[in-house]
Amino acid sequence: MFWSSRWSPDLPRRVPYIYLDNAATSLPKPYGVAEAVAKAMRRAGNPGRSGHALSLRSARDLFVARERLAELFGCVDSSRFVFAENATAALNQAIKGVLRPGDHVVTTSVEHNSVMRPLRRMEEAGVRVTVVPAAEDGVTEARDMIAAFRKATRLVVMVHASNVSGALQPVDAVVAAARRRGIFTLIDAAQTAGSLPIDLSALPVDLLAASGHKGLLGPQGTGFLFVREGVPIVPLIEGGTGSRSESDHQPEFFPDALESGTRNSVCAAGLAVSLAWILRKGVATIRRGEVALTDLLLKGLSRIAGVKVYGPADSARRGSAVSFRVEGMDPAEVGMRLEKRSGVLVRAGLHCSPNGHRALGTFPEGTVRVSPGPFTTRREIATFLSALRTIRDPAAG
């Protein structure tokens, strides 16, 4: 019951936790991420402001991370990747930067609050929102999304994989249909970036937002918004970019158009290292590993009496977050007992997605969510399952 020190030698050799909360933030990070952050911190000039050596080095840290994002997502022009402090900031920029009063938006009933709350705010500004209900397994049908398109529809916002049920949504079909109708699309890839292949040269999505600290295995304080060329978007924040300083108007070229104020070059240095690790390993390989662990989890959970698992039964149709409930027990109680008894760290509750839980019928108590990551071992999954069996049936422990 400890993390393998192979990956993160900076961690104490024995850490008495089994970390199964990678959907919230990934842990551990690949070797070198923490070191790169510490190193950058010691020599950080202001990226893109001054012209001296340390400023240029920090600007390079951002540039390298941006180039690796572009490589990972199959995009030639890295300037279309705008750094944000997390997926929430990126989603807010996309939603509030594209929509205008009178516009109509189509979204799903399994979105995270980082989509629903900005959309509800935009409703107050005269935007109309259609929420398309998902089925019981958390999957939204593409035909229902497409049927909700109207003349005034300007944007479709869709999560790639639900952070509650893990259910993958039919983004390919919806994006293709929206494109044919001239409707912009925004995909929330917070749960899939880095763990499911996404190729922006094949998927004609207009905007894609993700965190840097989840599947991309980077430090907290990182995230990005991809904006395809030609998509009209107004910056939420304007100010110093270090470019066109002679003008009191925001530059229109990317990434500066959407990057005002000092960027987080220190954490970008760490993100560049985690992205290099992912590029070396390959997202397809990471995905295979996570599917195998998800299979193990689904099989193991199905064998424990009184445990109900939510989301698609087939691991090929889901990300690696698995939600479940134990009959007669509050999810928060299960989460607490897993930690106290066995050092297993999971997330219980509503996961910032009340609508996702309404769709599954698990509102308001929520579920217990287990989410393995690329460094999770089969043994850790086995320990979690045995801890849960003991909670369910203390005589078996």
Ligand SMILES: Cc1ncc(COP(=O)(O)O)c(C=O)c1O
């Ligand atoms: C589907 C989804 N969207 C958005 C977010 C927000 O991500 P962040 O915490 O990086 O802002 C999360 C985080 O849990 C998520 O799961």
